[in-house]
Amino acid sequence: MLANLYIASFQLHSTLDFKEVLQIILEININLIGAEEFGILLLDEKTNRLEPVACEGLELGQLPSVGVGQGIIGEAVKSGENYFIATMDGYQRDVLAPMVCVPLKIKEHVIGVIVIYKLLVQKEQFTSVDHELFSLLAGHAATAIFSSRLYSESERKLSTIQGFIDLLTK
């Protein structure tokens, strides 16, 4: 169990590239949790809506855009608490009502959510390791996403400033 947590944490903080961070989160969900259909939604602070940015097992266009506080996903983001469906028996994919919602948060500030719709056939139920991984993802994935976005924004600004300097010094 500790190995899984260590590897997940190590990988999440191994890169400042936003797309690579998203890919690592997808890999953790597939390989260490056993999710087959799931997605990552990030909060757009201007619109206060959660927008899909990555997914596995379904098309990005199938994932909903959700307002904070709306429905199961929005409520989980608003509360900052993990949501688990009462029973997985007979669950059919409903994009607005996932089996699991894991809000991604830095301290109490939620920046997004992982929503899980289906588990691998051999994954019958969540274990204590999964709950530990969800806790880890909630914090470390959020920090990794935030850092990578900040880094790419600062790189863009640096590039713009450098462009101006080059123009002025010609």
Place this chain on the structure above:
Amino acid sequence: MTALKVLVVEDSPTMRQLIVFALKRIRNFQIVEANDGVDGLKKLNAEKFDLILTDINMPIMDGLKLVSMVRNDPNYSNVPIVIITTEGAAEDRDRALALGANAYITKPIQTTQILDTVRSLLKF
């Protein structure tokens, strides 16, 4: 004691790291990593391995194709092959074992599963 040489074929860096982390705990393994089946074959042709661990779903060449090609190579007809995969259906497992894999582990995995399987196959 000569180090045993192990090839890990897996396209997910996270999963590859977990497998390597587990294998390093057993004994003095010399571990070589490959990103997909073609990369794996290149490495198998370049040096001799004592154990192969491979995923199934990989780009360019999948793990089942790799197993099939490895078993057709007289140099590797007896080398233990462990499949580590998300494919959990019984027919997937049967197909892999029929092609010549020695063990089939489904994800999500714990490192203890890898350790127990490898110890059992290498008999220590």
